[in-house]
Amino acid sequence: MFNNNDINFEALKRKAYNGRWATLEDGIIPLTAADPDFRMAPVIEQGIIEYIKDGYLSYGPFSGLPEFRKSVADHFNKEKSGRFSPENVLAVNSAAQGMFLIASYVLNPGDEAIILDPVDFLFKKSVETAGGTVKLCPVSTSTGDIDFEKMISLIGPKTKLISICNPHNPLGKIYSKEVLERVSKIAEAHDLWVMSDEIWSDIIYDNRNFHTYSSVSEAARKKSFTVYGFSKSFGIAGLRIGAVLCNDQEILEDFTEKSNFNSTIEGVSTLSQIAASVALEKAKPWYREFLSHLQNNRDLACKLLSHSGIVTPNLPEATFVLFPKIENGFTSEEFTQHVLKQGKVAIVPGSERWFGKGAEGHIRICFSTSQEILEEGINRITNCF
Known part of the structure; x- marks a missing residue:
């Protein structure tokens, strides 16, 4: 194959x-x-064909199709130790857009965000587009280990966000539950948001365990956003489909409103959501x-x-x-x-x-x-x- x-x-x-x-x-x-x-x-291809056979491509719900939100929540709960309900999932136009929306929601101009260094350029781009200032936390290129002493030293009165990439692009490092707990303790001590980009969390080798960030502590559950996408594990980058997950329902509803999804300004192709749902359920x-x-x-x-x-x-x-x-x-x-x-x-x-x-x-x-x-x-x- x-x-x-x-x-x-x-x-x-x-x-x-x-x-x-x-x-x-x-x-x-x-x-x-x-x-x-x-x-x-092929099953994703068939799912797309089946969906359009009746000739209708109507508006979908603002937050995403019910089948999409359920399939993403189920996937995280079964495979990544998640505790999400379908209502905790928002369909977005790619994981990249999710990162931009989160930075815009959390940061005001002049606020600071801690990102890893090295890491994919979208982390820096998202913060700067939101008017924020990037603070770089070193990561060992040989081990992937985070310099936590440096991370703590970077936190100041303007710091609002810690962004992590797990698994890490480009180092291929999976951060353990213990490492994620340490991130959550630092974030809780300083009342910071955490964004966890988990677009790579399906491409994991040697049967290693993966824990979605929000699952590791109550603090992580309360004040974090998770980003997910389908371009890596299912090869449908051109459909531009991703998800933002947040366990706090009120926060996600506010996020949805402020990101203009409760209108026809934003919103995600229903066809893309169907393809993603079929991917998780049948592929x-x-x-x-x-x-x-x-x-x-x-x-x-x-x-x-x-x-x-x-x-x-x-x-x-x-x-x-x-x-x-x-x-x-x-x-x-x-x-x-x-x-x-x-x-x-x-x-x-x-x-x-x-x-x-x-x-x-x-x-x-x-x-x-x-x-x-x-x-x-x-x-x-x-x-x-």
Whole structure:
């Protein structure tokens, strides 16, 4: 199901944007944006077709279709130790939009938010778009460990929010229940909100446990937002579907109102919600095969890179990206440009633009493709120096 023969390269060259097949010259292998090369599960495709057969695409409820909200709540409760009701779920236009809305809700201009460094650029972008100021809390690029002493030292009278990424992009670290409890104690002591981006929480290897942030303490349950999406685990990025979860019903209702969802200004495609509901309710067998394939790819990529002499790979506990350390003296940008020109492989530099100051000296490689493409891509990288 996840062999090279299963990839429709013609479709990818027409449709796969964001630094991937549709944006690059022929002959270049994209190991860039975290988006699978494989088609979505056939059952999701069928679910979309079934939904539109009667010819109606009417307005949906402002907070999301009942089946969508129930399927997300059930998924978190069964798989991530959650305690959510369907009423605790708001449908949003992608996890990215959820992050922006949360930052806008929690922060006033001049307020401060603590984010991890390195981490995906959307954390910084969300805070700054809301008029907030970013405070960077270092994370070890080798272990993923959070510098909690630094985190506490960053908290001041203007601090309103701590944002975490769990599992962590780009390090692939899963934060344990104990680590999350420590975050919740710090947040409670200083009366801070916590946003937990959990879009990667389905792509977890070696049967490790995952705890959604709000499940670890009563304080976490009371004053947090969780962000979730479907682009990673089910390959439907183009449908722009995500969810914001919050255990406090009054807060979520206020959030929904202030985010303009109780109007026709905002709102989410009903078709996208149906696809997401079908994914969670019927596409789990497909997803489990996909996860098994990804774990094999992870192990293959680490093995090939560990013998290269030019980078030292990490072994991610989750996600389908690697974040190797550059060992040949190149900067992240120099390395990436060299690989693109000499090896015809596109990868993401560990630059401040994409991941923050702490990412320099690394590259990010996406491995959600076929074994053949991945092997060819990594061989090109290691042979072009």
